[in-house]
Amino acid sequence: MIDQACSLLSCGPDEDREWTMADYESAAARWCPGCGDHAILTAAQRLLETEQLPPEQTVFISGIGCASRFPHYMNTYGFHGIHGRALPVAIGVKLRRPDLHVFVVMGDGDCCSIGAAHWIHTLRYNPDIVALLLDNGVYGLTKNQTSPTSPKGKASNTQPRGALLPALNPLSATLGVTNASFVAQTGDWVPAHLYATLLAAYRHRGFAFVRILQRCPQYTTDLFEGAVRDPGLIELLVHPDGVAVSELERLYKNQVRHDPADLDAARRLAEPDGKIRLGVFYRNDALPVYEETRAVPTRSHAEKLALLNTELDRHAV
């Protein structure tokens, strides 16, 4: 919904063409075998295919880490930046190029530690961007250091006698920020749910934050192993306004009906109580979107010059 002028020469693809999965695939992914990131990559590619997003109109932006390798494996535009700073770059892109579809991929170190300020403030800005937090509870790329989301007691190379602090809960933190507009959680080992969540996130108007529980067989083998083996540990949040994947409802017997419009309930459900909840916690499509709030009409050169001269008149002696 952007009544913002652009140039007709850059208004998007000049032909209608159909995109296939292959159009979104790039270099072979180089994550460890069994790494949850592979499944997330596939889900993202499926999403793009479903939504028929032209690769040239799509940008994946990341920080640094295993997760942040993501853009290299997508045949879209990509920005593999610096550790923790994907979100400001994404805001810069979206702010002046709202025509582009912008996705951000971050690790838990990226998002919840070094980039925490940007995480909170991007929630406030609420740009129309999809952000994926690939949370493996550890620093993978730098070989096993404690992350803010490492469970207390989990040994790492920096805290060999176990993580000293209780884990930060990205869902509660996100739900606590004014203007948060879409908060969901899914897991890399439930592809149907993962895909449906990404789709809902993409279709949300505003900043869609998706925490994806991501298995790292290298360093946090056991983190989600229980939940992978025992669907009983998982509780699905179901609602027509959230994600509803009927084929999963047979496998995952624990379900709660949760209306994503209910923020208080969302905050309660996000509190750790031993259950892993997958689904849309909160969703509010009515919040103002930053790049729309800041939309300014393009000025022609002639108009700019005229305005400049008027402004110079004010300083004339």
Place this chain on the structure above:
Amino acid sequence: MPSEDRAGLALDVFKKPIGAFRATLAATADEVRGYLATRQSSWEGKVARVSAELGPLAIGRIDVERFATLVEDQPDASPAALETLGGALAALGDLAGRSEQLCVVEVPAGGSLYEVVGRALAEIGRAFSAARLVSEVRAGRFEPAGGGVAAGPLPFSRWTKAERRLAPPLVVRVQGRDLRAAGLAEFLDGRQRLVLVVEGECAPAPLGRLITPGIFVLQSADGSGLDRLLAWDGPGIAALVPDSAARFAHDPSGGAAAWERLRIEFLPDRAARRAIGGLSGAQQMEELELLRSLATRPAGGETRPAGPEPADAAAGLTAADPADKLAAWLLSRVDLSDAG
């Protein structure tokens, strides 16, 4: 309210997208002008241009001739290509100069609404023709057969998805008896919005048959509801009708079921007996009946399939909602013979 004023009212509501489109034309013209300059200049011209671009601080400090060697030499465009660029630029300038008048048209008494709208959109489409020609030249894909090619009108049917989202709203003044809206369905795609300013008596629900899940449809006597059409990120049509006609708003963002989307404010008790706008009295009754049924909440379950997506209005034709089915069916039966 006289139709002049109501057309003004509609223009006022849609000031922002109309302004944005005009700015788009101007920005595109600037870009083409800049591009044309890089194509036409000699070495001296290029040095002068680069010098100007660097600004006065560079004078005496930067060797502009050397700097000019950095500026990539573009493959030389043929005279035909240059002529085409010039033509495209002129077309863009012309359209930008016509400003609001580009977005207001009138159906002459007895004329075809469908044709007038089609022609007006094709005229707006000249901008897209021009942009396409420039893109072709720029990409080196331009193969002229002889001289330059003019940026001609481009009918809506040939607009791309992106173009269908970019075009400005169109305000159409039409006599009630010439209001045959069914054919306009063809133009309701992307983010195209049409506002019909109706003069004189018209059928009670002339837009009823255009209701499909992804299309915003509004009949209003005083312009209320136009702001919601403005906000809707998809195709839509509104008619500013006389007080005797039905008033309703079908807002696709209202929900998945027809009754959630359709709000009826006023339905006349009975339609006129005589035919108007090509519709017999019976047909007019049929339209009112359609509205009534769409707006009625079905008894029982309130299951909700995934929400509709504005972009694929057509997908709505297969929607499970019985009222939607009915609407789709009615639409398919509409006689488009007067639609040219």
Place this chain on the structure above:
Amino acid sequence: MTMAPSSPPPPTAASSQQARPERTILRVPEHTVEVVSDSGEGAQKCAQIFGRVSAKMGNGVWTVEIIPAEIQPPARTPESASGNRIRIGTKPVTNWGDHADVVVAFNEQVLLHRHRLGALAEDAIILIEDQWATHDDPDIRKAWADAMEELGQRSYRFIHVPMEEQCLTVTDTPRRGKNMFALGLLAWIYSRDLDKIRELIAQEFRKKAQALYDSNVALLELGHRWAEEHLDFRIQVPAIEADRPRVVMNGNQALALGAIAAGMELCAMYPITPATSASHYLSDIFERFGGLVHQAEDEIAAAGVAVGASFAGKVAFAITSGPGLALKTEFIGLAVMTEIPLVVVDVQRGGPSTGLPTKVEQGDLLAALFGQPGDAPHVVLAPATMEECFLSMTTARRIAEAFRCVVIVLSDANLATGVQPFPRPEVNEQWLAQSPDLGPVREGLRPYEWDPERGLSRRVIPGQPGGMHTVTGLSHDEWSHVGYTPDVHERGCVMRSRKLAVFQQMLRPPLVHGDDAGDLLIVGWGSTLGAIEEAVDRAREEGVAVSSVHLRFLSPLEPGLKEIFRRFKKVMTVEINYSDEPNDPYITDENRRRGQLCWLLRAQTLVDIECWTRVPGEPLRPGQILQAIRGHVPQEVTR
């Protein structure tokens, strides 16, 4: 006018009962005025209007702000001194001069502050509010007496002015109106055009109530009348009608307008003095031009937003000061590595750390050049005047785009807050950035298709069909594919560095101010231009064979420097940054830490360059530089 009964008659102001005093008229080529008050009493507004009206009348003008460090410092303390120095001349004025010739002081404490800083001329005429001498509070009377004793060591000429008492005849809140009264005094002394002043006041109160305008004008006229009735001198600084239209503004306003004239579309910032006022101005007007100011959550994010917008094909810049530049370091390195054009403005203040937030220093030069870990070649450009602040944005943007590189623009607090008239820029459509071509990319185009000799390559921008690739801060090849092998990394380094060499060869050697050869060459950069050249001119009048060059491009360095240096017996930089004094304890030639430009030039030219630097938190005075010149001319010549 009535004097307070207990007040002794002012030494030089005649009372109204007497006939108007005989007047001496002093005709001078230039004069320096200071207006100082407690913070919040509006001395700055008074001085700004005085400066502007002088510019309008055709005088050369340079103004410098006197800024207290706190928002609300305690009143009547030296720390509270707030105001401006305005130097006006017949010819263009290029710096703030040495000493104030005329001072209007709202109390003796703020005056004391200026006195202790050595800001006042030996024979300065001081118009001082006299209510404090007879104040009810004995502490205040004592403070006044003590101050007067200290001030009495100099041969200042005091004129006691009952400012408050006078203002009370027009307004109930004299504390807020004194500044206009003071403006009236100055307007009379310097024969400023009252109509023009009224116009400026009207502009000032454009958005406020008519009553406010009326009372301000009444106060102005009151001050003017008082001066006419009481003062025995007037000062004439003849003005020359300008042959070209001129504008007057401070360096930050010039930067902001320059950014617009350069076609910039986004300014990303986080508030930091002294850069902020540029973004205040932009926030006010930028959207009208289709641009916008994004206030980010911190400087890192601001840099990231600018990089993101630039990556997406829009022209963006970030504006900050030293501490913010430090935070942007990693993003600047990333922009260098990914070859995303980016302009970063650093309005320097005193450092390190929070340093002197409101005061000038040229201490960020080496940080701007070398602050980024690894090899991160980029351009550094330093405007030297307000006009150059305006023009540098266009040049910087164009260079950034042509070379796909980062350009850091180094301004400073002196330029940022100083006001100077300059020829009105003839804005040009060509300055505005061209929209990038978003057409399809030629098949097989690599995102870094480096010209093997020049390192240049064509940008591919999101939206261009067929151009999909991922830029990365990791070492990469022409395809932007990550590669850690020696050939990939070394080639990347060479290509990025080569661009700078290519650009350096496009630069012209700097012009020498003064003779082409001589005993001493002064080298400067940035805002010290006017003070250095004035000092050089004065020294040359004394017969010293001194010249100067002033650098605009610090990276790459302008060519031909060694050649120029060779023609002088001695070369010395003059800078506002820290260096060890050669004769200080422990300091040897080996361990001496030198001025930043000096360090750079020594490394680059292998010439044994001397430096004279100061960090007073204020602009250099030409007189100081003149002394330094006298002290550094090679001995055998002066002997």
